Amino acid sequence: MPAAWRTGGPNCLEQPDWQVHEYNSDFYILRQSGCVHYEKPFLYLIFGKQRAMLVDTGAGESSAADAVKKLMAQKKRELPLVVTHSHGHGDHTAGDKAFQAMANVSFAQAKTFGIENWPEQAGGIDLGDRIIDVLAIPGHEVAHMAFYDRRTGILLTGDHLYPGRLYVRDAAEFLRSTRRMVEFTATRPVAHILGCHIEQSAEPFVDYPTGTRYQPSEHSLELGRAHLLELLAALEAQKGKLEKVALRDFTIVPK
């Protein structure tokens, strides 16, 4: 993982729209520049033998399709692409249109992953010698999903868990979804937990204000399973009405 990510600025003229990080030759992380949109979301592109899968398409004037096309061409990977979303909020789906216009692209939802009994049942997809498990994790948003890559041991948690403000819209579902991920990871290796944003600063308990584009000293993207346990403990400690809690690496914010 990079020691620091680009955010947006200080000089936007020198900032590319996307920072593309090769985690390994089959797993790429794309970060949208804060100069394009303050949400600065992270996108994930995973390659199997038969197809590639992209999680999320960016915010605002997203040129994710161009960035992904270029990357796949550079890597000489002419595979069909499956596009899916961590959840349906606009800062994760803004680039959809350009993907819909691309050849060899299909969109996947819970049903595509074989999830019939939402949210208890897990699903998955085989990208070709590479299985991605899919968990239903409503709470931040009703159709939120998490993705577990068995090859790397990376769990993608979208906006449910990341170093920043975790907006909880349905507290009961959010708690059940957190418990679901804790149970799922109890018997599996977790290399990193990667979410879709960084809003936390490198200083414990301190986050950048909403709308910040340039974050010269932000928290690392990667979290570990301990953070998932910490989140569960904090949620369980709140009996009754959920209140805002600032923890070292993230903040729980009821909406």
Ligand SMILES: [Zn+2]
């Ligand atoms: Zn969201």
